[in-house]
Amino acid sequence: MTTRRTLLLTTAAAAALAVAAPALAQKVQGVTDKEIVIGKHTDLSGPAAIWGVAVTNGMRMRVEEVNAAGGIFGRKIRFIVEDNAYTQPKAVQATDKLLKRDRVFAMVGNLGTPMNMVSMPESDKLGVPNLFPFSAAALMYEPHHKLHFSFTTTYDQQMRAATKYFVENRGKKRVAILYQDDDYGIDVLNGAEWTLKAKSMELVSKTTYKRGATDFSSQVALMRQANADLVVLGTIIRETIGAAGEAKKIGWNIDMVGPSAMYTPQVAELAPQGVTEGMFGVGQTPILYPDTAGPEAKVWMDKYKAKFNRDADLQAMAGYAVMDLFVTAADKAGKNLSVDSLVKGIESIKNHGDIFGSAPMNFAANKRQGPDPQNSSVLYQIKNKRWIKVDKISY
Structure with missing residues (x-):
């Protein structure tokens, strides 16, 4: 005989299952x-918009290609x-x-070290991957985190x-530095000091600037007074041109x-009176020009120009x-598709190249940085407003 208590328990259990069912099927x-x-x-409107706009254009081109081909297992992006x-x-x-209104599956290509540093904790809380950010800071993949992957040295x-x-x-023998006073700049500083310490050397001058600064006269003067014979720049595009211009101004x-944040076509092409001529930059992808690109890259560059009415630059190629x-x-x-299956998918990527000649990507369960950290960097120099390869470099 069914008692009232049994009936209540049965009803409660059924209700619980009814509530749980949507969650299980979610x-x-x-x-x-x-x-x-x-x-x-x-950045679509600030000091790094030269990066942000072109990167986004390149990313959209790949999305449109995938969607036109039917998507990924029938899913459009x-x-x-x-x-x-x-x-x-x-x-x-x-x-x-x-994260909360659009409910994205993954964050892909967020730009800026400081911006990623305030964004990642929030995406981590919700179990949303932060993939391939446009920041070459070690903090993008260290310490090891299941949801963090980087595509840069x-x-x-x-x-x-x-x-x-x-x-x-x-x-x-006398190295000085000018760097942005944030996580990005500190990474550049750490790299220079690491090598100098290994050679029992020290920086002869350390100078900083605030994001958005336009006057570098005092910093350049200090480095010159220190009799530096090399300046390491922890700058982005506008600041790089500004620092070089100040040096030329005082003779x-x-x-x-x-580093790669300033290694862009604009630093070579937009600098007034060629103030950046002879400057060096580090990257892991060659900056291609219409007359130097391979056949496949040239076709892509033509499509980009037809779509956006501007030449494809390194940033657009990186976005793609x-x-x-x-x-x-x-x-x-x-x-x-789930977060777990996506993570396993990334971890299975081996020797992944692109049509632009970038360093190959290799990921694994214990490797969140795609390129070989020691041997993927290349030194380039501006000659006649173009970045020309000097040599592969390593440490």
């Missing part, structure tokens, strides 16, 4: 049978982009929108190799070298390559 955030929703925040204006407050706002690693090259091959003919990495990983993840 889809992965940002993934349906028809689409994969991914997002990013980047919906790519949502928010402007962080290269500021942390706007990065926080954009992150909150992407770090600023630290790049400047270890560059400083070593100039000391050993160019006989530099200081000094070798300068910086990063989105291709995500597409490759999602394809390897299989039809039942």
Whole structure:
């Protein structure tokens, strides 16, 4: 005989199952049978917009190709982009929108070290991967985290190799530095100091600037007074041109070298009176020009120009390559896409190249950085407003 207590328990159990059933059947955030929703925040209006706009264009091109071909296992990619204006407050706002309102499956290609540093803790809380950010800071993949993957050598690693090259091959003995006073700049500083310490040397001058600064007269004067014979730059595009211009203004003919953040066509092409001529930069992808690109890259560059009415630059190529990495990983993840299967898909990527000649990518369960950290950097120099390869460098 069914008692009232038994009936109540049975009813409660049924209710609990009814509540639990939708949760059990709940889809992965940002993934349906028809689409994969991914997002990013980047600089579309601030001092690094030269990076942000072109990178986004390149990423969109790859998304459009994939969608035109039917998507990934029938799922089209919906790519949502928010402007962080290269500021942390706007990065926080954009992150909150992407994670909680748009409910993205993954963040792909967020731009800026400081912006990623305020964004990653929030995406981590919700179990959303932060993939291939446009920051070469070690903090993008260290300490090891299941959801963090990087596609670059770090600023630290790049400047270890560059400083070593100039000391050993160019006989530099008095190294100075100008760097942005944030995580990005500190990474550049750490790389230069690592090499100098190994050679029982020290920086002869350390100078900093605030993001958005336009006057570098005092910093350049201090480095000149220290009788530096090499300046390491922890600058981005506008600041690189500004520092070089100040050196030329006071008649200081000094070798300068910086990491991938300043290694862009604009530093060579937009500098007034050729003030950056002879400057050195480090990258892991050659800057291609219409008359130097291989056949496949040339076809892509023509398509880019037809679509955006501007020449494809390194930033656009990097954006395309990063989105291709995500597409490759999602394809390897299989039809039942989840965060776990995506992570395994990335970890299975081996010797992944691109049409632009970038360093190959290799990931693993214990390896979150794609390129070989010691041997993927290349030194380039500006000659006649073009970046020309000097040598492969390592540390």
